[in-house]
Amino acid sequence: MTSSIKEFAKKDKPYDYYPRLLEELKKLNSKLNMFSNISDISSGFPFSVKDNICVNQVESTASSQILEGYVPPFDATAIERLRTAEFSFLGKTKMDEFGFGTFGINCKEHPRNPFDEKYVTGGSSAGSAAATAVLKYHVSIAESTGGSIACPAAFCGVxxxxxxxxxxxxxxxxxxxxxxxxxxxxxxxxxxxxxxxxKIKGSDQYDTTCIDHEIASKTAEKLVIIDQLMKGVDDKVLSSFDKLLSRLENMGHKVAHESVPFIEKAIPAYYIISMAEASTNLARYTGFKYGLKINDFSKGYNEFFTEARSSFGPEAKRRVALGTFVRSASVKSKYYEKALRLRRMLIESLNGVLKDGLIISPTMPIKVPKISEAEGLDPVQIYGMDSITAPPNLSGLPHVSFPYDYVDGLPLGAQLITSHFNDYALLDFTERWEKQFEYRFKYNVGAL
Amino acid sequence: MIIMEDQDFDRLLKVCRIRLAEKEREAIKKDIDEVIAYFDTLESIDCSKYEPAYQPIEIPSRKRPDKIEAFKHAGKLLENSKIYRFFIVGPKV
Known part of the structure; x- marks a missing residue:
């Protein structure tokens, strides 16, 4: 059976199923740090939620110290809709602070890869990917800004x-x-x-950027490789990826190579836009409205505000400073506006490629790194790791990462991109793939 | 490589309301110089004929009806703050 949800519904569960599931999960969580909290569920199909998505009466911090103690009095729309469909909230999953990270290590007691604890999970939806790799019956609601779903999915084999x-x-x-x-x-x-x-898509009166749109399923035989995206991909990853392409050709696909001018510049464009927007979004954390409280009200506003923001982690401070810089009047057209124009140019170029094909590539240019290796990288090297996930994220294009090989006991993921609103084509593709290729997991917590 | 002079960096930190200890300041200044140099690689591209894309897709303008709605969580929202009557207590302005 290829649906855990359907399989779970059909299976008889012992009377102590949920207590045993929770006991086993909590024990494993003390080793892998996937969840920041685990709820005592007693029915329904379990789902976890990335810690930057609000869940009613559950502390939601985006793994940031500045939001410690913030308890939202409402569910995010996606969570409310999932609860209506009789799914059960299992817990909040750890992440890079505010989503600022590629490896899942920018937070306290960061998650560890379930395949091998010495390795990163990928980020920023680090705990969501690790939890999915650990739990037999479970889905996770995650979030991506520049690759925060695809990267950890690839590194954790989900x-x-x-x-x-x-x-x-x-x-x-x-x-x-x-x-x-x-x-x-x-x-x-x-x-x-x-x-x-x-269950969770569709317009929402509380989000004016959320739309109802017909979702297509235009499948394509042609799989396109963008040559520039393959530059800098690790040799072992390339060798495995070539085997995947041969397998897909045997399944009836045709592989073509194309070039997209300046696609390698999607990374700086993505970081300029994301940091500019992040620097304004993070201005709301003032030390008296949410989370962390500075209780000395005798201080002036600026001093008070500065003290509260000292609890940001180093990457958050870096991004706020850079975001403020690229928006400053003297350089705004050089950086911010240029990045926005480049985004338009890339969307048009990618739409041309996606007219009659899907874009395929490894999800990440490297194998899963050790935690110690990731900790040794400087910011520019880390940002460079998003070379393949940045283009679809910058362009708002739907994409999926799926496991396709295991090297040295760790998974490799491939990324498939399609045109706007053709989302079902990706899931049609991966459903066919899953009939040919069995995913491996080290843990199956909650198996029946 | 120095992209930003010390005084400009200090002014930037002041605008951001971010205070850094000396060691952290040095490290972040170095990182920021390197990242800005990386951003500067966009300079060689001419994309002036393209309009800025503020959103990746076209989102039709949608307005909410201009009517007052009761927000059922209003009271609970205040639980996250120190309050006096129905006001959030904050610093001096």
Whole structure:
């Protein structure tokens, strides 16, 4: 059976199923740090939620110290819709602070890869991917700004789906960059993703950027490789990816190579826009409205505000400073406006390629790195790791990462991109793939 | 490589309301110089004929009806703050 949700519904559960599930999960969580909190569920199909998405009466911090103690009095729209469909909230998953990270290590007690604890999970939806790799019956509601679903999905060996920008309401999401943020889904089976997607998508009176749009399923035989995206890909990753292409050709696909001018510049353009938007979004954390409280009200506003913001982590401080810089009047046209124009140019170029094909590539240019290796990289090297995930995220294009090989005991993921609102074509593709290729997991917590 | 002079960097931090200890300041200044140099690689591209894309897709303008609605969570929202009557207590302005 290719749907955990359907399989779970059909199975008889012992009377102590949920207590045992929770006990086993809590024990494993003390080792892998996937969840920041776990709820005592007693019925329904479990779902976890990235910590930057609000859940009623559950502390939601986006893994930031500045939001510690913030308890939203409402559910995000996606969560409310999932609860209506009789899914049960299992817990909040850890992430890079505010989504600022590629490896999942920019937070306290960061998650560890379930395949091997010495390795990163990928980020920023780090805990969501790890939880999906650990739990047999579970889906995770995650979020991507520049690759935060695809990257950890690839590193943890699960399916990570990022829909077209605007299809899932962002109401209740703790904003990072409004024109880039997309709520998405992680699961072990694509059919589960489709089921959850259908439950949570659609317009919302509380998010004016969320739209109702017909979603197509235009499948394509042609798989396009963008040559510039393959530059800098690790040799072992390339070798495995070539085997995937041969397998897909045997399944009836045709592989073509194309070039998209300046696609490699999607990374600086993405970082300029995301940092500009993040620097304004983070201005709301003042030390008296949400989370962290500075209780010395005798201080002036600026001093008070500065003290509150000292609790941001180093990457948040870096991004606020850079975002403020690129928006400053003297350089705005050089950086921010140019990045916006480049985004338009790339969208038009990619739409041309996607007219009659899907774009395929490895999801990440490297194998899963060790935590110690990731900690040794400087910011420019880290940002460069988003070379393949940045273009679809910058362009709001739907994409999915799916496991296709295991090297040295760790998974590799491939990324498939399609045109706006053709989201079902991705899930059609991965559902067919899953009939040919069995995903591997080290843990199956909650198996029946 | 120095992209930003010390005084410009200090002014930027002041605008951001971010205070850094000396060691952290040095490290972040170095990172920021490197990242700005990376951003400068966009300079060689001419994309002036393209309009800025503020959103990745066209989003039709949608207005909410101009009517007052009761927000059921209003009272609970205030629980996250120190309040006096129905006002959030904040610093001096």
């Amino acid at each position: 399916v990570g789906f990022t829909p077209t920008y605007g299809l899932i309401s962002r109401y209740g999401l703790i904003d990072y960059a409004n024109s880039l943020d997309k709520i998405g889904i992680m699961a072990r089976h694509s059919e589960d993703i489709r089921y959850v997607f259908d």
